[in-house]
Amino acid sequence: xxxxxxxxxxxxxxxxAGFLVAAVVVLAQAFMIPEGNGYxxxxxxxxxxxxxxxxxxxxxAGVVQAFREGTAGGEETHWPSVLLLVGALVVYALILTPVxxxxxxxxxxxxxxxxxxxxxxxxxxxxxxxxxxxxxxxxDRVLGIALPPGLIRLxx
Amino acid sequence: MDVLGNxxxxxxxxxxxxxxxxxxxxxxxxxxxxxxxxxGPATTIALLLPLTFVFDPIGAFVMFxxxxxxxxxxxxxxxxxxxxxxxxxxxxxxxEGYPMARKGRAGAALATAAIGSFVAGTISxxxxxxxxxxxxxxxxxxxxxxxxxxxxxxxxxxxxxxxSSIVRGLSSxxxxxxxxxxxxxxxxxxxxxxxxxxxxxxxxxxxxxxxxLFAVAEAVSTAAGRHTDGPGTVAVSGKIGMTREDWRRSxxxxxxxxxxxxxxxxxxxxxxELPTFLSYNVEKRLSxxxxxxxxxxxxxxxxxxxxxxxxxxxxxxxxxxxGIPTSxxxxxxxxxxxxxxxQPGPLLFxxxxxxxWTLIASLYIGNVMLLxxxxxxxxxxxxxxxVPAAVLTPAILTFATLGVYSISQSVFDVFIAYxxxxxxxxxxxxxxxxxxxxxxxxxxxxxxxxxxxALAFSEGDPTVFLTRPVSLVILLxxxxxxxxxxVLRRGRTKK
Numbered sequence: 001x002x003x004x005x006x007x008x009x010x011x012x013x014x015x016x017a018g019f020l021v022a023a024v025v026v027l028a029q030a031f032m033i034p035e036g037n038g039y040x041x042x043x044x045x046x047x048x049x050x051x052x053x054x055x056x057x058x059x060x061a062g063v064v065q066a067f068r069e070g071t072a073g074g075e076e077t078h079w080p081s082v083l084l085l086v087g088a089l090v091v092y093a094l095i096l097t098p099v100x101x102x103x104x105x106x107x108x109x110x111x112x113x114x115x116x117x118x119x120x121x122x123x124x125x126x127x128x129x130x131x132x133x134x135x136x137x138x139x140d141r142v143l144g145i146a147l148p149p150g151l152i153r154l155x156x
Numbered sequence: 157m158d159v160l161g162n163x164x165x166x167x168x169x170x171x172x173x174x175x176x177x178x179x180x181x182x183x184x185x186x187x188x189x190x191x192x193x194x195x196g197p198a199t200t201i202a203l204l205l206p207l208t209f210v211f212d213p214i215g216a217f218v219m220f221x222x223x224x225x226x227x228x229x230x231x232x233x234x235x236x237x238x239x240x241x242x243x244x245x246x247x248x249x250x251x252e253g254y255p256m257a258r259k260g261r262a263g264a265a266l267a268t269a270a271i272g273s274f275v276a277g278t279i280s281x282x283x284x285x286x287x288x289x290x291x292x293x294x295x296x297x298x299x300x301x302x303x304x305x306x307x308x309x310x311x312x313x314x315x316x317x318x319x320s321s322i323v324r325g326l327s328s329x330x331x332x333x334x335x336x337x338x339x340x341x342x343x344x345x346x347x348x349x350x351x352x353x354x355x356x357x358x359x360x361x362x363x364x365x366x367x368x369l370f371a372v373a374e375a376v377s378t379a380a381g382r383h384t385d386g387p388g389t390v391a392v393s394g395k396i397g398m399t400r401e402d403w404r405r406s407x408x409x410x411x412x413x414x415x416x417x418x419x420x421x422x423x424x425x426x427x428x429e430l431p432t433f434l435s436y437n438v439e440k441r442l443s444x445x446x447x448x449x450x451x452x453x454x455x456x457x458x459x460x461x462x463x464x465x466x467x468x469x470x471x472x473x474x475x476x477x478x479g480i481p482t483s484x485x486x487x488x489x490x491x492x493x494x495x496x497x498x499q500p501g502p503l504l505f506x507x508x509x510x511x512x513w514t515l516i517a518s519l520y521i522g523n524v525m526l527l528x529x530x531x532x533x534x535x536x537x538x539x540x541x542x543v544p545a546a547v548l549t550p551a552i553l554t555f556a557t558l559g560v561y562s563i564s565q566s567v568f569d570v571f572i573a574y575x576x577x578x579x580x581x582x583x584x585x586x587x588x589x590x591x592x593x594x595x596x597x598x599x600x601x602x603x604x605x606x607x608x609x610a611l612a613f614s615e616g617d618p619t620v621f622l623t624r625p626v627s628l629v630i631l632l633x634x635x636x637x638x639x640x641x642x643v644l645r646r647g648r649t650k651k
Contacts (some may be wrong), residue, residue: 011582011585011586011648012586012587014586015582015583015586015588016327019327019331022331022334023330024332026273026349029348029349030348030349031352032549033346034346041346041610042607042608042611042616043346044163044341044343044344044346044348046357046608046611047337047604047607048334048337048348049451050607051330051333051334051337051600052327052334054330054333055327055330055331055333056477057325057328058323058326058327060244061323062324062327063321065321065323065324073410076381076619077380077381077585078379078381079380081379081380081580082376082379084379084496085375085376086376086574086578088427089372089553090558090574093557093566093567093570093571093574095566096557096561096570097567098634104361105554105557105558107555108550108554109550109554110550111550112549112553113546113547113549113550114377115379116379116546116550117546118544118546118547124546124547127547128550131551131554132554135554135555135558137561139558143207143210143577143604145206145209145210145562146209146565147558147561147562
């Protein structure tokens with residue numbers, strides 16, 4: 001169909017190879033599962049083996065298909081932005097509990113806006129702070145879902 | 157009639173002040189998030205799912221049906237005004253809706269989508285009110301071997317209908333099945349695919365999986381494509397509404413769309429893609445204004461939108477009575493059920509009558525509310541389309557994180573969601589569909605239960621799936637669906 005037109009050939013080859021690796025891992029893990037105790041007709045191993053085999057079969061077909069197609073076309077990926085975004089996500093998840101929900105969220109929001117090309121840091125911080133505080137109050141205080149309070153405790 | 161009594165009961169619960177408010181909030185939030193570019197109904201539900209947890213199951217499902225309808229309507233708005241289909245089923249809407257909007261007829265396109273969805277949704281809800289309980293009685297007779305085969309059929313049809321390559325669809329599906337097995341085996345206590353990591357013994361959180369694959373992946377894609385300019389948003393000029401001519405040209409496509417969407421959606425092999433594309437092609441063939449197709453023919457919006465909505469209601473039949481989701485959105489609904497420890501299936505109507513009938517009653521309410529709220533508020537929603545990506549993307553990520561964290565209070569799950577976000581991004585770049593992955597992860601464990609039951613009954617004889625005639629027929633249909641498109645394609649290229 002039409003999405004085939006911009007098919008990114010090279011990334012597809014890498015992903016197809018990745019699926020093959022995943023299939024091998026699943027099959028290897030499935031073989032290591034002990035096959036129950038004999039009380040049951042089928043133990044915990046049969047279904048993983050079946051899935052692993054199916055996975056391997058389509059993965060091989062996928063690799064063949066990917067290498068038959070050319071590598072032409074494909075969308076360009078702005079990798080610096082992706083890497084910065086991933087970095088921001090990792091930091092966000094790590095500081096969420098020690099620093100506190102709304103504090104970490106404000107930092108994260110403003111940072112990601114910057115990564116995505118925003119050149120209005122004041123607006124971003126303002127939006128971030130309002131959003132973080134509102135969600136914090138709605139979830140933590142109104143809905144009763146505890147979020148990490150962090151270093152600075154709010155008086156209210 | 158028993159059904160009517162139950163339905164009235166359901167309305168009794170759904171029409172309490174609290175639940176009505178929840179329905180309003182659900183529809184509003186659903187539209188609000190669904191209208192954001194790139195966020196289809198499944199993503200919308202994934203993002204808003206955590207909000208429903210604080211309410212009792214009934215309140216949560218009332219809100220949920222609001223989110224469901226709101227998210228769907230929001231999706232058609234972006235399809236019409238931005239030319240961005242939130243999911244495959246919205247593609248036909250973009251074909252005619254966007255050209256209409258560019259010609260200054262956005263108001264008519266939005267109105268025919270809204271009213272068509274309302275008509276289709278209402279008819280479908282009436283039908284499933286009677287069909288679902290009947291189906292559930294039939295479903296009780298289904299034996300494990302047949303159950304397994306039906307799931308195979310559902311997998312195959314959904315996979316072969318989505319995306320351009322069956323191999324890539326199946327790759328996603330099998331990966332999902334493998335992900336669904338992670339954790340301790342419920343029947344023997346044996347850890348599987350957990351790699352000795354204690355956090356994995358409970359299995360991967362499907363909410364984290366869904367939020368990652370839909371919402372986080374969308375955000376990463378935005379970051380990856382930041383150098384490209386966004387599509388032009390078309391301003392809504394003129395009034396929202398349809399002329400007499402528009403009505404005359406819309407009502408038949410609405411009904412025909414419903415006639416395609418409802419039966420196909422109700423099959424445990426359906427989904428919403430096939431009926432919307434069918435409806436588009438039929439309207440194109442039947443129209444007296446063939447020359448307008450591709451340039452903004454109202455029939456091409458009215459029919460597919462009605463078909464889409466009818467199919468979405470129809471999908472509830474296999475979901476509620478068999479526990480089989482046939483679309484990404486339906487998988488999200490199944491996840492919501494599982495969070496409340498409710499297992500949809502043949503016994504649902506007996507075990508959870510209040511819940512089911514309140515849910516069905518709230519579908520009627522959600523439908524009405526959508527029409528009442530959205531036609532007047534459409535200009536407000538359209539303003540959301542101008543929110544810059546630099547603000548929208550961090551907001552999506554913030555809510556995705558909040559949702560995953562608030563369910564489990566676990567940073568590990570947040571990392572899982574981010575990890576699947578990256579995976580979803582990579583898969584999408586390489587042209588792999590992610591919906592089969594979600595479907596496999598959600599339905600896989602249920603499929604294994606039926607698989608093992610069937611083999612327990614046959615005392616380990618694996619030919620049971622082929623020797624029972626009904627199971628064999630279902631599997632043969634599945635094989636035909638798998639091989640059919642490839643054979644057809646080959647035939648076409650030879651010509």
